[in-house]
Amino acid sequence: MSAIEVFADNLGNYLEPEQVNLVRRAYFYAEQAHDGQTRRSGEPYVTHPLAVANILADMHMDHQSLMAAMLHDVIEDTGIPKDALVEQFGDTVAELVDGVSKLTQMTFESKAEAQAENFQKMALAMARDIRVILVKLADRLHNMRTLGALAPEKRRRIAKETLEIYAPIANRLGMHSLSTEFEDLGFKAMYPMRSMLIDRAVRNARGNRKELLNRILESLQACLEREGLQGKVMGREKHLYGIYQKMRGKKKSFNEIMDVYAFRIIVDKPDTCYRVLGAVHSLYKPFPGRFKDYIAIPKANGYQSLHTTLFGMHGVPIEIQIRTDEMEELANNGIAAHWVYKSKDEVINGNHARTRQWLKSVLELQQNAGNSLEFIENVKIDLFPDEVYIFTPKGRIMELPKGSTPVDFAYAVHTDIGNSCIACRVNRRLAPLSEPLESGETVEIITAPGARPNPAWLSFVITGKARSNIRHFLKHQRHSESIALGERLLDKVLASFGTQLSEIPEARVQAVLTDCGMELMEDLLADIGLGNRMAYVVARRLLASEGGSEEEAQKVSPDNDSDSDEKPLAIRGTEGLVVSFARCCNPIPGDPIVGYLSSGKGMVIHQENCRNLADNRHNSEKILNLAWDKDVSGEFTVELRVELEHQRGIIAQLATGITVADASIDKISVDERDGRVSVVQLVVRVRDRLHLSQLIKRIRNLKGVMRITRLKN
Ligand code: MN
Numbered sequence: 001m002s003a004i005e006v007f008a009d010n011l012g013n014y015l016e017p018e019q020v021n022l023v024r025r026a027y028f029y030a031e032q033a034h035d036g037q038t039r040r041s042g043e044p045y046v047t048h049p050l051a052v053a054n055i056l057a058d059m060h061m062d063h064q065s066l067m068a069a070m071l072h073d074v075i076e077d078t079g080i081p082k083d084a085l086v087e088q089f090g091d092t093v094a095e096l097v098d099g100v101s102k103l104t105q106m107t108f109e110s111k112a113e114a115q116a117e118n119f120q121k122m123a124l125a126m127a128r129d130i131r132v133i134l135v136k137l138a139d140r141l142h143n144m145r146t147l148g149a150l151a152p153e154k155r156r157r158i159a160k161e162t163l164e165i166y167a168p169i170a171n172r173l174g175m176h177s178l179s180t181e182f183e184d185l186g187f188k189a190m191y192p193m194r195s196m197l198i199d200r201a202v203r204n205a206r207g208n209r210k211e212l213l214n215r216i217l218e219s220l221q222a223c224l225e226r227e228g229l230q231g232k233v234m235g236r237e238k239h240l241y242g243i244y245q246k247m248r249g250k251k252k253s254f255n256e257i258m259d260v261y262a263f264r265i266i267v268d269k270p271d272t273c274y275r276v277l278g279a280v281h282s283l284y285k286p287f288p289g290r291f292k293d294y295i296a297i298p299k300a301n302g303y304q305s306l307h308t309t310l311f312g313m314h315g316v317p318i319e320i321q322i323r324t325d326e327m328e329e330l331a332n333n334g335i336a337a338h339w340v341y342k343s344k345d346e347v348i349n350g351n352h353a354r355t356r357q358w359l360k361s362v363l364e365l366q367q368n369a370g371n372s373l374e375f376i377e378n379v380k381i382d383l384f385p386d387e388v389y390i391f392t393p394k395g396r397i398m399e400l401p402k403g404s405t406p407v408d409f410a411y412a413v414h415t416d417i418g419n420s421c422i423a424c425r426v427n428r429r430l431a432p433l434s435e436p437l438e439s440g441e442t443v444e445i446i447t448a449p450g451a452r453p454n455p456a457w458l459s460f461v462i463t464g465k466a467r468s469n470i471r472h473f474l475k476h477q478r479h480s481e482s483i484a485l486g487e488r489l490l491d492k493v494l495a496s497f498g499t500q501l502s503e504i505p506e507a508r509v510q511a512v513l514t515d516c517g518m519e520l521m522e523d524l525l526a527d528i529g530l531g532n533r534m535a536y537v538v539a540r541r542l543l544a545s546e547g548g549s550e551e552e553a554q555k556v557s558p559d560n561d562s563d564s565d566e567k568p569l570a571i572r573g574t575e576g577l578v579v580s581f582a583r584c585c586n587p588i589p590g591d592p593i594v595g596y597l598s599s600g601k602g603m604v605i606h607q608e609n610c611r612n613l614a615d616n617r618h619n620s621e622k623i624l625n626l627a628w629d630k631d632v633s634g635e636f637t638v639e640l641r642v643e644l645e646h647q648r649g650i651i652a653q654l655a656t657g658i659t660v661a662d663a664s665i666d667k668i669s670v671d672e673r674d675g676r677v678s679v680v681q682l683v684v685r686v687r688d689r690l691h692l693s694q695l696i697k698r699i700r701n702l703k704g705v706m707r708i709t710r711l712k713n
């Protein structure tokens with residue numbers, strides 16, 4: 001019989017005939033796809049997927065997992081597209097194969113140890129269906145078993161990855177058999193000498209230990225019999241990598257480790273576990289403080305057992321684990337144990353059903369145990385991928401909440417990077433700063449010196465760190481800009497009195513500050529800049545004589561001489577957050593302007609003749625004369641209304657005309673007046689009035705344009 005027929009025959013033990021047929025079909029598909037390919041060892045390639053399926057069948061995994069195992073290298077190695085698999089084997093199996101391929105493409109390069117854990121999480125988060133991980137683990141196990149055929153360099157790389165990533169994942173999922181095999185194979189490949197020495201020492205010790213081991217075993221069996229308890233007693237040996245880690249980590253000598261005699265007793269039900277415990281505790285004296293009840297308080301991955309250590313004859317330490325058959329099965333196969341068919345007519349619904357069942361059972365155990373936090377931390381990631389894992393350009397992995405954007409990422413890397421970021425590349429292509437990131441992406445943040453956070457970022461960042469840093473920065477910036485504006489406003493008024501701040505006696509300044517309930521001049525200036533206090537009033541107070549009343553202060557009046565040549569405050573356009581341009585009249589450089597101080601908001605700049613200011617005109621203390629600075633910079637918004645004859649392509653021509661005139665469009669909307677005439681509303685950005693007039697001229701010259709006006713109010 002051929003290998004596949006032997007395999008199919010065995011599957012009959014727990015799968016339905018039609019399921020076995022599907023697995024068989026997947027095998028033949030893979031055989032054809034890999035036709036002509038061989039493994040390093042020289043065997044036909046298809047022996048590998050078959051072996052992977054065998055590993056999964058030993059764990060009694062379902063037929064879809066086995067099909068995915070057969071096909072797991074097809075997308076990656078033969079160029080057959082995923083769609084073809086969907087057509088042949090359905091969505092679920094194709095998704096599984098695709099998931100395994102994606103994991104295969106991720107290689108673990110960083111040497112940092114802390115990275116390994118994030119990488120494990122990333123692998124889990126990327127696999128929406130936990131069976132992807134199980135197939136991948138089986139794939140890796142077969143590759144580890146056949147590692148010998150590879151070049152030493154590659155062998156070491158794979159072994160390292162296995163030790164750092166796959167063994168811990170298997171452990172997280174409670175798959176003890178798998179994780180110990182990973183560890184021993186990885187250890188052997190990474191450190192052949194150390195592994196060989198420990199192996200040899202274990203063999204030697206085994207001979208010496210044999211007699212004592214048997215005597216203890218017999219006495220344990222006899223003890224159970226006396227008490228009328230059913231149980232299977234087995235000697236237990238530590239695996240090589242476990243011994244190595246104990247020697248390194250706990251600094252124990254080989255003899256200390258080997259001096260311990262370890263046994264496992266398997267019984268029928270939990271109640272019996274405790275009875276057996278009682279029996280062995282009466283046989284030998286227990287070590288104080290070494291008893292662990294993992295039945296009542298299971299480990300994070302669901303592991304359950306009783307552990308105790310006894311003083312044997314001549315004080316030899318005896319370690320004993322007591323558990324039920326079911327606990328034993330779970331301890332060995334973990335999550336995979338839940339795919340075991342308990343009866344042939346059991347219905348599987350949904351690919352997550354069994355995983356959920358496992359999670360649920362473990363979660364219940366954990367909740368009873370009261371340490372569910374640790375559990376959630378360990379397991380949530382495999383089915384609740386609410387985190388994304390992002391690579392920095394140097395290969396470091398950052399863990400971020402799902403939905404995070406490049407700005408969140410930038411702040412996660414460093415506050416300074418966040419504050420000065422201007423653009424980003426995701427997988428080397430330029431991407432918007434607001435684009436949500438996905439696991440496995442590499443993100444590079446582009447920064448510029450002097451760049452500042454944009455208030456608009458607050459609308460899309462999702463991490464607290466980004467949000468609070470942006471807020472903090474803006475608040476700080478606003479504060480310093482308020483101070484600067486307040487100082488300019490106060491200086492201007494003081495100048496009209498023929499003096500300046502530095503000439504006011506310190507004591508007078510202090511008196512005014514105390515009056516205002518403030519400690520620092522900066523705060524008073526900021527208050528002026530924000531429009532909460534009139535510069536004029538503050539100036540008069542500063543100029544009043546010591547102890548002088550408000551009335552006296554009012555007698556102080558501006559110098560007539562300086563009043564005549566009083567210069568309006570100059571606006572540069574770079575004042576920042578405390579100076580804004582009114583949306584009603586959209587002033588641009590060249591327009592006559594005035595400033596309106598609005599409490600708490602700073603200064604809003606309007607056109608001099610803006611209708612919105614008409615009511616405030618008499619409130620002259622709040623209105624300031626302004627002028628544009630010679631070196632004004634930036635782009636300013638204007639609103640235009642264009643009436644044009646409707647014709648094909650006219651909007652595109654309009655847009656091109658604006659671009660050619662070196663202005664940028666913020667908004668464009670078209671209203672059809674009647675069949676013939678359209679009215680276009682434009683919001684464009686220009687440098688100044690001159691630039692605007694050039695733009696208008698250009699638009700007016702376009703064929704079909706009838707009228708163009710700049711909108712105010
Ligand atoms: Mn493979």
